[in-house]
Amino acid sequence: MSALFIFFGFFCSILAARILVHAQQGFITIDCGLDANTSYKDNLTGIEYVSDAAYIDTGENHNISSDYLPNAEAVQNMNLRSFSDSTRNCYTLKPVRQGNKYMIRAGFMYGNYDGKNRIPRFNIYIGVNLWDSFQFKSASKVYGTETMIVASADFISVCLVGIGDGAPFISSLELRLLGGLYNALNASNFFLKPVRYDLGSVTNRSIRYPYDDYDRMWTPDNRLPSKLSLLSLNTSSNISSSQNDGFQVPIRVMRTFVAPSNGSNINISWDMTPDPTIQQHIVLHLAEIQLLRSNESRIFDIFLNEKLWHGNFSPRYLQTDHIFTMESINQRSMIRISKAANSTLPPILNAIEVYQVKSFSELATDNGDVDAIADVKKTYHIEKNWISDPCSPRNYAWEGLGCSYNSSMSPRIVNLSLADYGLSGKIAASFAKLGALRYLNLANNSLSGEIPDALGELHFLQELDLSNNQLKGPVPTLLQIRSANQSLILRIGGNSGLCYGSNSCQSQRKLSVTIIIVIVVIAAAFLLMVAACMWKMRRKQAGSLKPQKEGHSRGHLKDKNDLFELKSRQFAFEDLVVITKSFQHAIGKGGFGIVYLGELQDGTQVAVKVNSQSSSQGINEFQAEGELLTRIHHKNLVSLVGYCEDGNYLALVYEYMAQGSLEDHLRGKSSTTRFLNWIQRLQIAIEAAQGLEYLHSGCKPPIIHRDVKPSNILLNHKGEAKISDFGVSRIFQNDQTHVSTAVVGTMGYLDPDYFFSCKLTEKSDVYSFGVVLLELITGLPAVLRNPDRGQLVHWILASGDINAVIDDRMQGEYDAYSVSKAAEIAMKCTLPTSIERPTMSEVVMQLKECLALELSSGTTQIHDTSEICTNCDDSVELSSSTTTTNRRQDDDSDLSSAGITTSHYQNESAVSQTAALLHQGCDPSKS
Ligand SMILES: *[C@@H]1O[C@H](CO)[C@@H](O)[C@H](O)[C@H]1NC(C)=O
Ligand SMILES: *[C@@H]1O[C@H](CO)[C@@H](O)[C@H](O)[C@H]1NC(C)=O
Ligand SMILES: *[C@@H]1O[C@H](CO)[C@@H](O)[C@H](O)[C@H]1NC(C)=O
Ligand SMILES: *[C@@H]1O[C@H](CO)[C@@H](O)[C@H](O)[C@H]1NC(C)=O
Ligand SMILES: *[C@@H]1O[C@H](CO)[C@@H](O)[C@H](O)[C@H]1NC(C)=O
Ligand SMILES: *[C@@H]1O[C@H](CO)[C@@H](O)[C@H](O)[C@H]1NC(C)=O
Secondary structure, rough: OOOOOOOOOOOOOOOOOOOOOOOOOOOEEEOOOOOOOOEEEEOOOOEEEEEOOOOOOOEEEOOOHHHHHHHHHOOHEEEEEOOOOOEEEEEEOOOOOOEEEEEEEEEEEEOOOOOOOOOOOEEEEEEEEEEEEEEEEOOOOEEEEEEEEOOOOOEEEEEEEEEEOOOOEOOOOEEEOOOOOOOOOOOEEEEEEEEEEEOOOOOOEEEEOOOOOOOOOOHHHHHHHOOOEEEEOOOEEEEEEEOOOOOOOHHHOEEEEEOOOOOOOOEEEEEEOOOOOEEEEEEEEEEEEOOOOOOOOOOOOEOOOOEEEEEEEEEOOOEEEEEEEEEEOOOOEEEEEEEEOOOOOOOEOEEEEEEEEEOOOOOOOOOHHHHHHHHHHHHHOOOOOOOOOOOOOOOOOOOOEEEEEOOEEEEEEEEEEOOOOOOOOOOOOOOOOOOOOEEOOOOEEEEEEEEOOOHHOOOOOOEOOOOOOOEEEEEEEHHHHHHOOOOOEEEEOOOEEEEEOOOOOOHHOOOOOOHHHHHHHHHHHHHHHHHHHHHHHHHHHHOOOOOOHHOOOOOOOOOOHHHHHHHOOOOHHHHHHHHHOOOOOOEEOOOOOOEEEEEEOOOOEEEEEEEEEEEEEEEOHHHHHHHHHHOOOOOOOHHHHHEEEEEOOOEEEEEEEOOOOOHHHOOOOOOOEEEEEEEEEHHHHHHHHHHHHHHHHHHHOOEEOOOOOOOHHOOOOOOOOOOOOOOOOHHHHHOOOOOOOOOOOOOOOOOOOOOOOOOOOOHHHHHHHHOOOHHHHHHHOOOOOOOOOOOHHHHHHHHHOHHHOOOOHHHHOHHHHHHHHHHHHHHOOOOOHHHOOOHHHHHHHHHHHHHHHHHHHHHHHHHHHHHHOOOOOOHHHOOOOOOOOHHOOHHHHHHHHHHHHHHHHHEEEEEEEEHHHHHHEOOOHHH
8 A cells, every 4th residue: 555655746746837827617725724714826736725714613723843844845735734632523625516526635744743753643534434544654745645536415524533643634635526537436436546657757747737637646657666667758749539538638648658668568567455345447548659650560468467458459649548447456466568579669658547446335324314414403503523424434423323324225313312402492393304213312401492293203213302491382292192102202391381181282372473463364254254153043043952862962982883883993003003104104184183194904005094182173073073984885985994092092094095185186286297187077076976965865864064175075096086074074963954053164165155044054065066166167266366356156156257267277178068067057056045056966967967968079088087097007997998977887887897705895885884874874775
């Protein structure tokens, strides 16, 4: 190695005169130890050296002893920065661009700066990998080391690490952008310890910038370790190289070559310490600079370690050629260039480069973790030794951090302890982005505000200590769930404002004044009307309604069958953890809480709705939804797979509706990628209408949904629509009145008749459905964004012409008559007087007529109906010979095609439907 340790001779450049005009793009040139805010232009290269103050926070500046000034060769070697705390000190070189190639060179001259006359030993790292180890022999010499690397981030760190033998120091640091050079250099390796000789050099000085655009240093051959008797030649002609030449050797280097002065061989050899993790990249640069006569020839063979590498090579006149290879390292490598038998002239060589190519032994920390922890560092102004990579190299992980290491994967941060750090402000959201975290300790700080919900979604978190801060508000539900389940140790003592469990925080919630004003303004009218209705209803009810019969009470599970049915579908909390893979993948957030994707043991995908304590809807509604849904079975109603009631926590497990809500398809994330065509919209309308029809007329007493809107119409993997969200539904005990007192519903969909009659009936659902149908036709939201226009229904009535507002994303591909008939149905549904509106059964019938019209007109291609289906493999469904109407009506025939299992399914559904009939009074024949 010592043979490769090149004495660069920083001052030995031949270009005193040529001062540069253009700026050095992609250069960072630092004179370490220079006073802050000072800089100067180097007399030889014209490159500007700046102080290192902007690149490092640690260390002290020193001037070398005046005794050594004559040996300094250049200003940058006259001072240095040293680090008495020698553990690990890093320069952060930026800006650089991730993925670009850079050369980095560091210079060192001890010069007895500390008067101790003792040269320290230390190591230098590039990023997380060892770059070089130093044991300088002379205090009066300038030493250099170099590396080439692909930037793995938008900065490159260079770290000096002591080995317990004196304080590390550095005199200069230079970074150079390499552009497209060196194809062998890539993101998984780096080059170091270059051997780069300019053969036949006419001076004894290195060639560098500006003759080399990349400021590589080409050492003159008189410094070759093995001196040979060589003849040098030079030319002043121009030498060209190919356009995308990957080496860009300076012309000044190519203009000279060596040839053997006697004999017919050029021999060059060098030593290296064998290391299986290192390869060497050897490059020969060749160009003929003599114009040969017709009877002359220059042909030679090139041997590497006595094996033929390249035979019968003849250099081209004034054209650069490169011969390169990647070889494993021998103790001694040797190149022999031999004259061929039919050559009249001896062999030549213009320049040679050898690099050690090392694979990264240490991987840099996971990028996501780096970003998150960098944000934590910035948010709380953490100084400490938090520089360079958080986890690598392993022995220099940041203080307070624990990392997991795995040879093939980037290290992850798994432990983070910032207890007693004096942190203040809110708990940063970036903590929750440390996805592999197992242990987080923020105890004994002054953190305030609420605990972010996202902390509950750190799946691997086993211990969370937030004690003795000033936190307030509710503890996120998921944290509570996991704590109760003992999958997480949660410490929150010493925070007086926190509420946990049934201890509700609602009253302690602080709303900003602006939000309160906005809410008041928006909701005032609505709430006033509702309040008036409630008051009116109460009085009416008190007078006319009989108390509910005990036997009809749905509040508790009293019936034996009830209990049995629920138990068979009941999940324990642990089951949910397994089903959802520890609540890994959240797919939505509803009024009740977060919805997670899960998978049952048989592979069936399910949606798991977890009740969150902080949700606006209460636990009673949640239970109501669960109990109600277990009794209802219809192909156009989202079915409940199971139910979890474990301690204080409740969850519902639904069939998974892979394609999300109609809302998404009309306006959300799915709407930009694909548009529903008219046939798809009609089918969705028919299916949703059938679901409602079942609730209204298949169940006795009828069930009123009360919150029909596109976000409550979900599509399964086949694109079939089902009605969801029964949490707000209630069954009315009294057949005659169909009255409800609790107002729910959504602005834009709420029956206007309700404000006069104070009754929600099936016709209220019909109204809401009419609004949904208008949205399907127009693609517009129920409450228009333009404040002047108000509700969609009113606006369409006022505009008078439905044709003018048909969703233009359908690109005219529909039968005009079919659309206007649908519009007519929608307008009937949204009539202000509820008695005038059709029933859902009538709506279903008329919509089917619309579909028939559309299909017979043939404006839309049938195969388009499968378009919203993204990743399902139901080839039968897509068969173009099956018309859509048939497919939809013959749902049961799908089952018979599935073979012998049919009867099993039919029996099972018959059983559950009978059970449903018993409890709920829904007619299975209608489902
Ligand atoms: C360097 O300059 C910056 C602003 O240009 C100034 O804030 C800083 O104090 C200066 N540092 C020194 C050591 O002069
Ligand atoms: C650079 O050259 C100028 C004039 O030739 C001289 O005054 C100055 O001291 C030189 N600077 C260095 C750093 O050698
Ligand atoms: C080094 O010497 C220069 C003058 O040559 C002086 O300006 C600078 O402050 C000195 N630096 C230190 C760290 O003593
Ligand atoms: C990087 O280059 C090395 C040769 O030095 C090669 O073996 C490796 O496959 C390359 N890696 C990538 C990711 O291109
Ligand atoms: C290097 O060049 C200088 C003058 O340019 C000369 O004095 C010295 O002898 C040369 N050294 C060698 C080793 O050629
Ligand atoms: C020299 O000899 C080699 C075979 O040894 C042959 O391939 C090559 O063409 C010859 N070159 C000339 C210029 O005769």
